Amino acid sequence: MAIDASLIEADANKQNSTPKEDWDATHIDSADAPRAVREYLDTLDKAAFGAASEVQPKFTSHSDPASQWTAARKGPAFFSYSDNYLIDTDHGVILDVEGTRSIRQAEVGSTQTMLTRVKAKFGLVPDWMIADTAYGSGPMLGWLVERKIDPYIPVIDKAGRPDGTWTRTDFDWDALNDQYICPEGHALKQFRRNYSDPSRGPTGKGTARYRALKEVCQVCPSKQKCCPNAEARKITREEQEDARQVARDLANTEEYQIAMKLRKKVEMLFAHLKRILGLGRLRLRGPCGANDEFLLAATAQNLRKLAKIFPAPQQTRKA
Numbered sequence: 001m002a003i004d005a006s007l008i009e010a011d012a013n014k015q016n017s018t019p020k021e022d023w024d025a026t027h028i029d030s031a032d033a034p035r036a037v038r039e040y041l042d043t044l045d046k047a048a049f050g051a052a053s054e055v056q057p058k059f060t061s062h063s064d065p066a067s068q069w070t071a072a073r074k075g076p077a078f079f080s081y082s083d084n085y086l087i088d089t090d091h092g093v094i095l096d097v098e099g100t101r102s103i104r105q106a107e108v109g110s111t112q113t114m115l116t117r118v119k120a121k122f123g124l125v126p127d128w129m130i131a132d133t134a135y136g137s138g139p140m141l142g143w144l145v146e147r148k149i150d151p152y153i154p155v156i157d158k159a160g161r162p163d164g165t166w167t168r169t170d171f172d173w174d175a176l177n178d179q180y181i182c183p184e185g186h187a188l189k190q191f192r193r194n195y196s197d198p199s200r201g202p203t204g205k206g207t208a209r210y211r212a213l214k215e216v217c218q219v220c221p222s223k224q225k226c227c228p229n230a231e232a233r234k235i236t237r238e239e240q241e242d243a244r245q246v247a248r249d250l251a252n253t254e255e256y257q258i259a260m261k262l263r264k265k266v267e268m269l270f271a272h273l274k275r276i277l278g279l280g281r282l283r284l285r286g287p288c289g290a291n292d293e294f295l296l297a298a299t300a301q302n303l304r305k306l307a308k309i310f311p312a313p314q315q316t317r318k319a
Helices: 036-043 103-122 138-146 215-216 242-250 254-262 264-275 286-310
Strands: 002-009 017-019 059-061 068-072 080-087 093-100 128-130 151-152 172-174 180-183 186-188 207-211 234-238
Touching: 002 103, 002 128, 002 264, 002 286, 036 286, 059 068, 080 103, 080 264, 080 286, 093 103, 093 242, 093 286, 128 254, 138 151, 138 242, 151 242, 151 254, 186 207, 215 254, 234 242, 254 264
Parallel strands: 128 151
Antiparallel strands: 002 080, 017 059, 068 080, 080 093, 172 180, 180 186, 207 234
């Protein structure tokens, strides 16, 4: 299976909006509010909309406040929703569709929602999951690997160092002893003794920091290649680093190259959605209106696809 998201412009404009410093949802009277505004209030605690991020959008529309003000297309900003497709890469059939806010957290979160729904409804669990880099976060990769789904997804990795010194990939991970080994053979450990003060122990924030001994780094012949501006080398390891490594290993396989070509099938569906079906801007407002339009459009695309896969039997003319 493959997943991706595409921005669809909402039926809203900047002239009828409020900047974030002036917006206050608590002052809205739900009894007198339009349907789209009531739906906005109902989705404030949902992961696909209000709870997807604590960051407030720069502008909030009066007519459709659940839509997201975005400039993701590197052009003029606009209000939008994200249309998320989960497809079968063998035939390009859309297995599930979900509307969310147009931010990465909501789009990535819809992956879990759709995979869970497809498994419950159709009993389908993919062997592969194909997506672009936006889905390559540690928690997402960990969720997939935990369910025995191979993530053919580029990993979001910010371990690169602009000064040319050794990166985390130059250090060997020793899982048995919970430590990194530097190219010079020295160990970087997370803890070298048990702390009585809980605040000095594990952080519980999903990351762990491994440190080398100061006296070892100070006399190391490779200090200028490793940590020229620090007393000792430190390496941060994410909680889902094992899953991230699984994705990195898969990226070196021949199947990964095939997966990246198959990912274009979902992009082609979005191109067909906008150019042929003409769904460049929504006609309905609110999360329910967006989901209704996305579902109807996906249904039309599937009917077209299934008509080609299973053509109608030819009837013979009677003489």
